[in-house]
Amino acid sequence: MRMTMTETLDRRTVWGLTLAGASLIAACYGLARFSYGLFVPVFRTEFDFGAAAAGALASGSYAAYCAAIIAATLLTPRFGGRAIAVAAGATATIGTLAIAVAPNTLVLALGVIVAGASTGVASPPLAHAVARSVDTARQSRVQTVINAGTGLGVAIAGPIALLTHDQWRAAWIAFAALSAAVTLWTVFAVPRTVDSREAGDGAPARVLVPRPLFPAESPRLVWAALLLGAASAAVWTFGRDLLVSAGGMSETASTICWILLGALGIIGAIGGDLVGALGLRATWMITVTVLALSTVTVAIAPTSVAAAGIALGAFGAAYIAASGLLLLWGTRVYDAHPAAGVGLGFLVLALGQTLAAPALGGIGDLIGLRWAFAAAAGVGLFGALACAPRVTPSPGASSAARPGASRTPDPESPARRA
Template identity: 60%
Template sequence: MLVHRPVRSETLRLAWAGLSLIAACYGLARFAYGLFVPVFRVEFGLDAAATGAIASSAYASYCLAIVVATVLTPRLGGRTLAVLAGCAATAGTLLIAVAPNAAVLTVGVIVAGSSTGVASPPLAHAVAHAVAAPVRNRTQAVVNAGTGVGVAVAGPIALLTYGQWRAAWFVFAIACAAVTGWVARAVPSTRSGDGPAALLPRPLLPAGSGRLVVAAALTGVASAATWTFGRDLLVTAGGMSQRPATLAWVLLGALGVLGAAAGDLAGRVGVGRAWLLTMTTLAAATGLLAALPGGPVVACVAAGAFGAAYIALSGLLLIWGTRVYPNAPAAGVGVAFLVLALGQGAGASLVGIAAEAVGLRPAFAAAALVAALGAGLRPRGS
């Protein structure tokens, strides 16, 4: 097994490169789609059900990609898979930028969405094998917080280029390409395992994995409403203008960076209590958006709380997964994030269908209820 123990400067370089890759793949290539749903609906003649279905296609590609990445990471190493993630993000955002119709847009969304599935396992694997134990959870949480950074960056770009949305996606593609080049130099290889037995963990579903799966699924279903239709809710149901709606999205990403504290929070109060606190916050934020979508101040507070809670929850799932699979951290992250994406894919479609039937506000209220139900879960023994 090839294991590399970097000094502090190399650990910081890995953390920042990993954060940047997550920002590019999640914040730009994947979740920025929700930021542009109103303009995509006009540009390509899409209804709520169609936009939800396109979002679900990204989650589907994510699911396939994360399975492949989970299997291949121990064999090929963290660096190779991380670079492939950056390439997928670059190609996907570029396709969206040039899309002449809804079909090409969908292909771009699928390719861009796959980048997130490829990115998470190799980065978790690299951190688990190359970072000292005392700072490992903190480093994992910092890397995971890149989603918030990417979303915060996407918001101002969208606001400045809203009338020329293709320019925004060209900028996203350039940023993804630049990050890919950095990752190729900063992420260590960290290959492990020499035979077929290293491809999958044994046992495949160890003790405690059932709770992890259910928690990840409920988080995915509950969060899909805001990620896919949050800005659309503020503009269509709330009657909000583009500027305050975009500001709310920026705050969602900016405060999402607070989710980097998930590792420290789990260390202080335990993963179980941290989960209860953050899932309850997600439920309250989603419910607040459903109740008062037209108030700019309320929307900004709710969006910021949602961003912080979601990033923290995904960080807790990451830590939870590596504890359930201590000998195969990439597999633990892969399982947690695969089920999270399955939940988001199902949630995006269900919210889109519900929005057509009863409206976005009741659909968001249902998502808040799912989050409240998920708050009661906790890791085994916590």
């Protein structure tokens, strides 16, 4: 199914794209990337490394994400949403399988890096496919539901970890099998959506670079994404490790808390609807503040299953919502080139995680993980208050970016506020 820029999908096909997209995000983010944090305690025991090394491995995953999202952002308009989305699923499958069979720390690190790269490949093609093939009125909801697949993947990873107990390799084999199945589904559910002025006449598509490269709102988008990444790195990398090492929780209790993180994270899908009710700026400030408060709560009460479970659940919902808002924010700043907007926002989000993970691990080794979590919470609170969005349309962008589609007014635009 090759989509031109003037076609939109029917309701049934949109549902197929939404479910397949959410499943791909679940495989890449929830299984291939963020499950690393779930297994940090067993990896530290199996391969004999400390918190700083665990943070460095996580940083390598985030760095691979940064490189991959740049490539995916540039290649998606040329090769289309389907081809790049399938590449994301294949990368997740290879990375999780490498982790499953890792005989030493080097192979483990390579697997973690490849698995992390899959997330960078996944986001731009899905955002591009939605922006080019879904009716404008439904795009915010579809985008945020797909983005909430992260919570679904984390929620699935927890029970698999419980069922496999000490057989962690079996868990990662299961992750690889699920990733392969989702990749096959993606082949049939994601439209091709190639961008080219010559689309349909047999001419090859071109790599499209947005003009201007950095619109007026993009610096605020970059700072907000960077701080969100830094603030979230503590929980994603050391969340379960803190519950086990500082809180003394059992494997079962700490894994249940992780499951709550993913299960309640799915609630973050309502972020798109909250934007319609409250506006992008207010919704951002609320969600990132909740993320910061939940992070510090985990540091304060790692011994309480109830408190930690509620805090991690709130973190999951806030993170999924905030990353979904970042996605919407990017597509508004770069409304003529949605893949570029999503690519920039998620690239800098991962850059913040890349920089923060080893730094937080170093803090953990020096004065304890609780202080690392407190530092991350402070960064998040600052990001919520200082970098809230003030979206204006990209210069020169218009509804002509997608012929035949009418644009919904930006809730934060001057016309809307007036």
